[in-house]
Amino acid sequence: MNHLPSFTAAFYKYGFTFKPDIQLKESDVVKYGGNIVTDRFGTLEVEFHFKNSDLIEFPSAYLQNRSVAGLEPYIFPHLDCKWKLCYEDGSRDFDVYNPYGVVNFCISSVKNVLEYTPYNDIEEIWREFRQYWCADLSYHGDIQNELNNVYLVDKKVLSSKENIWGHDTDGLQKIRIFDLEDLPILNADWPPTNFESIKAWLKDYEIIFNDIKKAILDGIRFNGTNVLFRVKSRNLVFGFFFGPLSSIHSNGRRPVRSRVARDLFASNTYIVKRIWVDNYSKSILLTANTPKDTTLDNKKILLLGLGTIGSNLAPLIIRNGAGNGPSGRLQLIDNDIYEPYNLSRHYLGIKATGYYKTEVLKYKLLEDFPFSKIDMFSECITQHSLKGYDLILDTTGEIAITTWLAEKILSLKKSGKESPDLISIWIKGQGQYVQSYLVSAQNLTCHQCIKVKKYSSDQHEDIILRDSCRSVFIPFPISASLYASLLGVHVLKKWLKNDFSSNFFEQKLDPVSEITEESILPMEKCLLCG
Known part of the structure; x- marks a missing residue:
């Protein structure tokens, strides 16, 4: 369905007209132009640009007046170097069936931003600085504050061997990074495009000018160099x-002479591209969506059982901080070997066949989360000490092991x-229920009391034998495993x-219901916890 006519009519109602774009490279852009009258800046010419005729998101708003005092990028918040004004924060749905x-x-929001946004709001400006910087090159970084040299590899800027991507930095060219106390206030043409405009912008940092000049000369001579700033x-x-303006100057093979580089520098005959680095750290990555009081950072966690529940739970708890922090670590324990029939319900794929689940899962997790500290033990839990852990996550689904664990831990407590x-987590029957049991100093009920309370003698489960002795297989869908993992997170x-x-x-x-919670007390005559 073509919604352009209705939007054209809606814009026309507010004095905006359709503007055909004759530039072929932007032939898909749909533009509407008109005026918005403000008390603060008078009448301003504004264009709204839809990315294409599909009309699936709000249009961008561009100011056409480039000489209004106070209404300039970096001076006026929400206005970037392309004169695009940010007027909506993504909290409102775009309703293509409600064009008016x-x-x-769109028009009232743009007017509201123009009327009420304060000038030189430096706090707002630094939050939006990426938009003002108008970067030509964008990288991701793991740059630690105390280091002055970093490395560039695969569009990632790394500060050391122990970076969040696990990249080796040996043999890589170093990049100099300079520290700025804060963002300098704009005092030159924006954004900087050559050495003179950089000097004008960083006038309070004259001490680094010679280093920047040397970097430019090196870039011209050696086919490109980078300089970074950190606030x-x-x-x-x-x-x-x-870098050099073209490969002719550098010959693509060997450095140009210093005198030629100086001449090119003096005549501004070189390329300047602005770089932006999205800088991350382990703590930022692991707490971006997690409240500080619900992170497993610095916790010593033992994950017992790497079957259908444990393998799917492992990446969830790492994303919640497990295996991270100065004292944090994650221990994986399972003595089982991955077999092809595990595929339909397991986190690992078919290539894990024939290997211990601990080995392959550790490898897979460290590939995805190289900054985590993960150990493994491919033997029975009875051969491993329970000391030194804050929490044991039991996902074996084996009553005997859960009972043994509960007995050991309760005796110690x-x-x-x-x-x-x-915390023990399991799937009941053929996926009808997922259940979990918690033992702590405040809850000393043993597993036997839980079992007697929650399982009556007539609750027999249909168990399907796969094909031989000691080869029991209970069919249930992968969704049950995922619900069990999420119950464990809860x-x-x-x-x-x-x-x-x-x-x-x-x-x-x-059918799926809400999680129910219950406090089960020890039975009076229980030998362990009564």
């Missing part, structure tokens, strides 16, 4: 690439010895918040 409402929102207080990293807490968050009001958690899956 959309157009009214530590803002976690901003940006800079320049300097009752004797006052240091011991981990325990219980983990309560544990991290020291919320021990419940020790048994359950979610029905057919």
Whole structure:
């Protein structure tokens, strides 16, 4: 369905007309131009640009008046170097079936930004500085504050061997990084395009001018070089690439002579490209969407059982901080070998066949999360010490192992010895329920009491034999495994918040219900916890 006529009519109602674009490279852009009257700046000419005729998102707004005092990029927040004004924050849905409402929102929002945005709001400007910088090259970085040299590889800027991508920095060319106390206020043509405009912008940092000049000369001579600036207080990293205007000057093979480079520098005959680096750290990556009180950072976690639940839970808890922080680590334990029939419900793929699950999962996790500290143990849990852990996550689904763990941990806690807490997670039956059980100093109910309370004698489960002795296979869908993993995350968050009001958690899956929580007390005559 063609919505252009209705939007053209809506814009026309507000005095905006359709503007055909005769430039072939922008032939898909749909433009509407008109005037917006403001009390602050008078009448301003504005163009709204849709990316194409599909009309699936709000148009960009571009100011056409380039000489209005106070209305300049970097001086006026929300206005970038291409004179595009940010007027909507993504919180409103674009409704293609309501063209008059959309157009009214666009025009009134632009007017509101123009009328009420304060000048030189430096806090707002530094938050939006990427838009003002108008970078030609964009990289991702792991740049630590204390280092003055970094490395560029695969569009990533690395500060050391221990970077979040796990890249080796041996043999890579160093890039100089200069520290700025804060963002300099604009005092030159923006954005900087040559050495003179860089000097004018960084006039308070004269001490680094010679280094920048040398970098430009090196770039002209050696086919390109980079210079970066870092504002530590803002976690901003940006800079320049300097290079020869064409391969003719550098011959593509060997450096040009110093005298020729100086002549090219004096005549501004060189390329300047602005660089932007999205700078990250492990803490930023792992806490961007996680409240500080629900992170597993610095926790010592033992994940027991790397089957259908444990393998899917592992990447979730790493994203929540497991295996990170100065004292954090993640221990994987399973003595099982991956077989092809695991494929339909396991995190690992068919290439893991014939290997210990611990080995392949550790390799896979470190490939995805190279900054994490992960250990493995491919033997039975009874051969491994339980000391030194904050928490054990039991995803074996084997009652005997869960009972053994609960007994060991409860005995330690009752004797006052240091011991981990325990969260056990399993799937009931053929995926009808997912359940979890928590043992902590505040909840000392043993697994046997949970079992007696929650499983009556008539709750027999149909178990399907796969093909031979000791070869039991209970069919259930992968969705049950994922729900069990998410139930484990739910219980983990309560544990991290020291919320021990419940020790048994359950979610029905057919149909899917909300998670129910219950506090089950020890039975009076229980030998272990009563």
